[in-house]
Amino acid sequence: SRERDIPGTIANYRKALAIDPKLPGIHYDLAEALRASPDLKLRAEAEQEYKLAVAANNRDEKSLSRLGDLAVEKDNFDGAIAYYKQALVLASGDADATLGLAHVYIEKDESASALPLLESLTAADPTNVLAHYRLSTAYRKLKRPDDAKRELAAYQKYKDIKEKMRTIYKEMRLDTPQAEPDK
Numbered sequence: 001s002r003e004r005d006i007p008g009t010i011a012n013y014r015k016a017l018a019i020d021p022k023l024p025g026i027h028y029d030l031a032e033a034l035r036a037s038p039d040l041k042l043r044a045e046a047e048q049e050y051k052l053a054v055a056a057n058n059r060d061e062k063s064l065s066r067l068g069d070l071a072v073e074k075d076n077f078d079g080a081i082a083y084y085k086q087a088l089v090l091a092s093g094d095a096d097a098t099l100g101l102a103h104v105y106i107e108k109d110e111s112a113s114a115l116p117l118l119e120s121l122t123a124a125d126p127t128n129v130l131a132h133y134r135l136s137t138a139y140r141k142l143k144r145p146d147d148a149k150r151e152l153a154a155y156q157k158y159k160d161i162k163e164k165m166r167t168i169y170k171e172m173r174l175d176t177p178q179a180e181p182d183k
Helices: 006-019 026-036 040-056 061-073 077-090 095-107 111-124 129-141 145-175
Strands: none
Touching: 006 026, 026 040, 026 061, 040 061, 061 077, 061 095, 077 095, 095 111, 095 129, 111 129, 129 145
């Protein structure tokens, strides 16, 4: 698989931003590229871009959710909760914000608050591997070993299926003759 050219992508988004600072979604796209960078200095710039994205569009639940993730990385759980809840007001079923909020509740030993979030997520998407994993953790902390075991089994099952599908997809791509590049 071809590695993404992160520095090139970042440079392109910065150019686009210079040309049109009001380009819809540009701050979010730049923030995502910065966050994917192996360069810690560039990664640190992502937070400011997510904040600019929200300033440009206060209905940007994806940026709010990412700000929640960044708050969690800094152990700022109350800040994270505020961002995730803001994102969920805008998009009640948003999987990233729901997972993030549930994760914070589990970290704060408030697993009972995480349960309804994670149960609704696995009901809506039974293949959500991370939701099963977090649900297993919440059940374990709530001393519900049978439920924890069931969710861990579901996590493993869907993780294995996704892994097999990834392998099959990769093999299909290798078997498909690629078009010859123009000489």
